[in-house]
Amino acid sequence: MPKLNELTAKETVEKIHKKEATAEECVLSVFERIHRLDDKVHAFVTLAEEEALRKAREIDEKVSKGKPLGRLAGVPVAVKDNICTKEIRTTCSSRMLEFFVPPYDADVIEKIKMEDAVIVGKTNMDEFAMGSSTETSYFGTTHNPWDLSRVPGGSSGGSAAAIVVDESILAFGSDTGGSIRCPASYCSVVGIKPTYGLVSRYGLIAYANSLEQIGPMARNVYDCALFLSVIAGYDPKDSTSVKIEPKDYTKFLRNDVTGFKIGLPTEFFGEGTSESIKKQVWRAIHKLEELGASCEETSLPTLEYALATYYIVAMSEASSNLARYDGLRYGYRIDRDDADWSTVYSKNRQTGFGAEVRRRIILGTYALSAGYYDKYYLKALKIRTLIRKDFEQAFKKFDVLIGPTMPIPPFKIGEKIQDPLALYMCDVDTVSANLAGLPAISIPCGFADDLPIGMQILAPPLREDLLLQVSYAFEQNTTYKDRKPSLK
């Protein structure tokens, strides 16, 4: 029989409803796992054990009194450390925010609390979500549970690692250029980057605000759909929140792709893509064909420029979003009383931010500065239009688009960190969804040399249902989700 921390969210809720387990037992099982394993994986930056147990007991009391329970009753949730949690330290894995305790909850946190979820702790990430390997964390890197010498992907590396080793059942990620999908792929979990505007960004510490979304990460498609149903929805505190009725995304999980038209953009299978990945993703595509979908190669020529466009937009926005970290209201402050404000600010930001964050801020500042705005930022926004149009065209013909999530398998810790541009190249297939605001999912689609491979599916805006249906059908007819890393 599986241990409580190995259950799915769906099973956990059922067990608690049926009084076969208490929320406290579920939470304890998760913490037992964390205490045994997290020294090796290092998925968490902060644990919220006391708060979690208190919440679990509240839920158990509700159960015993027969009060109605939320949709995530007793389900442990790990929260990426760039999502504000009231009274729980929120660091963005940065020295800058090492001691920052938000005075408010992000909208998604309010939403899961309403549904009786239990927050386990805050997960490790690339500093301010800038990276694809979780190596830029001030608190040390997270290790890939499939091979501890390798990166778990990023920036939501801690979240992906935590759920694949059963240190949590669900986890929040955030995705600015692939930060949910990349670690989902590298750790063999399911992660959705929702349509821009579907999930409130209120309380998500901004890196590149026109690109990013909070999204669900889970061990299977059903849990991801359930989690998305809870966190999606209009929020008046976020002006970019789309006003649509809440949906139950689990309703779209049909084991059927008959008649689905699937496009395969050749740009996703470009020369930088490793053969083992191409091979495995093609096997997955054939599987979908077997299940009744029709697949056809297609081309979105402007995707070639997506990566450069993404980095220009993201860095530009970051330079402004991260300006507020000056050490005055919160954050790292040097102990110097003799210097003027400008010197103190510059030193705080030198020491409080890691190298990658400083690089992106400085380059972003350059891209917005007098004389360069048109050349970089404005030009990038125009290419963004072309990329959107390419997608619009493609979706006239196809229901969804499919390709590999990552061009290369999980790489060794330290292998790329000295070469920023090489690391940026890893995002080549994920950034276009962010530029166009589209929903995208990464699901496990096999292994090569015992390292997981993820398949990315993209759909038109607000068509998360399509992503989920294809993913669910694929998952139901394959066994990749059942394979576990052999960490003890």
Next chain:
Amino acid sequence: MGSAIQNRILIGLEIHTQLTSLKTKLFCSCSSDYRGKDPNMLVCPVCFGIPGALPVLNKKAVEFAVMAAIALNCKISKRMFFFRKNYYYPDMPKNFQISQYDRAGGVPLAVDGFLHIDVKRKRKKIRISRVHLEEDPGRLVHLGPIDQSPYTLVDYNRAGIALLEVVTDPDLNSPKEARIFLQKLRSILEHLEIFDGGLEGAMRCDANISIAGGTRVEVKNISSFKEVERALSFEIMRQKDLVEKGLAVERETRHWDETRRITLTLRTKEEEHDYRYFPELDLVPIVITNDFIEGVKDQMPELPEARIQRFITTYNIPQYNAEVLVSDKALADFFERCVKLYNKPKEIGNWMMSDLLRYLYENNLELPESKITPEHLVEMIRLIDDGVISGKIGKKVLPEIILTGRLPMQIIEEEGLVKVTSRETLEKIVDRVFAENPKAVEDALTDEKTVHFLVGQLMKETKGKADPQLANQIIRERLEIIKAKGRP
């Protein structure tokens, strides 16, 4: 100041006006009623720049801004968005200010307006290049002068208050014109009921000044309407001084030091900010339809020009009086409330124009800062009309009312200022005066001037309270009797 040079002084103003009638800040629901509050009492995640918080635009602020733009004869933009103006300063919670911009694809809320001002009875058109909305920064408290303070105290209660920025072309040619323009602008905004200029710091401005076609210097931190003339005069003097010494006026930004009454270099041209304006994508575009504009027009109260005309026709007061009264909405309102209580517009106008305004001006007070109410003034005028006090006593009583807010009747009674109208009392006093001045009485029989002397003596004895007509009458009667009787 010679007029030749005066004509070559060019002043452009950038006026920041708080929309004081709003109940909340521009992008969050914190109360805007920050004056007199403890520091940092009125802040929330949004206006304090806490990571993850997002702005949501105050609808009323847009309505008010559109209203102002209509009154300033501007063209209102149909579609616009907000920009981030990026620069670091401790009064900035996010180190960018959400503002509007007229380049990089941006348009301000309104452009191309104008306002007429009257200078020496001549009408002059001052062009307004743009009007837009932005957020107010926080407040810095220095310990002594800014350049000697060992550290800076920061209060963000003001941060995020809605500001209307009005920018003029350099059409003003003297500090006095600048003041007149500000007065006019203030009156208009007050008539729209979106602004109260009596509140400290509610209208502040920066000025661009150049003389004799020379270099333009920007003076910042002119913190009130009363300071503008002073600051500009100083700066003009400084520039002239340089020119006379054969030195160049440097292109720079200077700071007006209100206590020392000088301008100081804030930053030189080399240190000029590169604001890196780019769109604020946490907010969505504003589209202003004709319906919206019509809706605003329907709510628009009477504007000053119309009110002046109405004062002239309805109350039959001189144009000059009407203009002076309407130049300050508080005065005009006071006047109309008085007239409502006592339908004597001419007398009320005269009392306000002469004694009331003189007193306020001499004591550097604004009407709302004084204690006088329309009820006070009307009661006083009634007392004069009813013959209870003389006009002369009225002039004495008025400052007392303004200062203390005591009722006219109370002052008169407590200080024994009621006109002596009793024949019996006056006859007794006349007896005494005649007894004490036998020589004068003898002369008065033949000399009219000495009659006046006797009346004067009587008024002296009664401290001016004697009913002058009655006093005259009694004295003349007495003299007639003496004449008739022959020598006493």
Next chain:
Amino acid sequence: MKRRHLSKKEVEHIAWLAHIELSKEEKELFIEQFNDILDYFKKIDKVDTEEVQPTYHVLDLMNVYREDKASPSLPIEEALKNAPKKEKKFLKAPRIV
């Protein structure tokens, strides 16, 4: 040879704009890395965007407002709890000049 997009002087100026102090060694390293990255960005120059409108928002939302109704602010101790330096109820910033 690779084109140098950014000189040392420019990097110093931008770092100053961004209020980030750089050590001597890091400046050298960053200049190299920046030039590599900017070299990669050059590829967008090829795209013809003459007639293209920029995408600021992927959304079609407009006129999102809130009503002018006040709600409680943060308790002052909550607002100031993360501030490294404060004096009474003020934040304490370094001197201005």
